[in-house]
Amino acid sequence: MRGGAQSQLMLGADARLWVVKFQNNPQDVRVLANELIATRLAEAVGLTVPATEVVEVTEWLAGNTPDLFIDHGKSRRERCRAGLQFGSAFVGGLMPGQVVDYLPESQLDEVRNHEEFAGMLALDKWTGNCNGRQAVFERKARERKYRATFIDQGFCFNAGGWDFPDSPLRGVYARNSVYARVTGWDSFEPWMSRIEKIGPEQLWAIAEAVPPEWYGGDVTTIERLMEELLARRGRVKDLVAGFRDSSREPFPNWDRRVTIAVPRRLTESTGAAKFVM
Secondary structure, X not given: OOOOOOOEEEEOOOOOEEEEEOOXXXXXXXXXXXXXXXXXHHHHXXXXXXXXXXXXXXXXXXXXXXXXXXXXXXXXXXEOOOXXXXXXXXXXXXOOEEEEOOOOHHHHOOOOOOOHHHHHHHHHHHOOOOOOOEEEEEEEOOOOOOEEEEEOOOOHHHHHHOOOOOOOOOOOOOOHHHHOOOOOHHHHOOHHHHHHHOOHHHHHHHHHOOOHHHOOOOHHHHHHHHXXXXXXXXXXXXXXXXXXXXXXXXXXXXXXXXXXXXXXXXHHHHOOOEEEO
């Protein structure tokens, strides 16, 4: 597959296609943990993401499949490591249809779940995605409109850094048109509220599904990551506002009217109920 992690498209024992990222990928072993955690967080708040699983690749399969290699450049290749890997269900699967990673503006505006780009922006800001937002678009046979599926969460939590060097232009989709329908904070619902209300039990349940070898076996590191995520829930609006106010000007239809409460004595004398700026 395309991409820096050099994922492999593999047919699982369950007869489903999986995009598999290996522990010895060129980016960092932690991107496997990032994928599992961030994708399941997106799923938990109701965003359209692929199913995820911990996939076992046996020693026999790794040793007897000629294409299972990682290319590190300068003529250095390494066989994909056997063991527990990250698997993301291949969008479209084996069923007929069409999956693309680019749509012209006219079709992008007609994507069925267009509004989810705002929700995914909130999640990317929460999880500190330091890469551009990626999505693929799928439509079934005989369907006219596409549906977006949000993929590749490997650079959430700053990839292998597991920290949050926040920046307004990180974790955002390349084209402003997907944000054209954002008119204010209501456009981020229900996802924003679900992020703010997600509980520690839900976070820990997701974290416990991560194999220890994906983060070096030091439980304190993943505990710190979960604690930081909990603390960041209340900062998501501020992080989105930083993008809103950036040079990208991504939300041209944001309603900036401010309603000001007027003292009763003024409303009685003037008949005005409110001022709109």
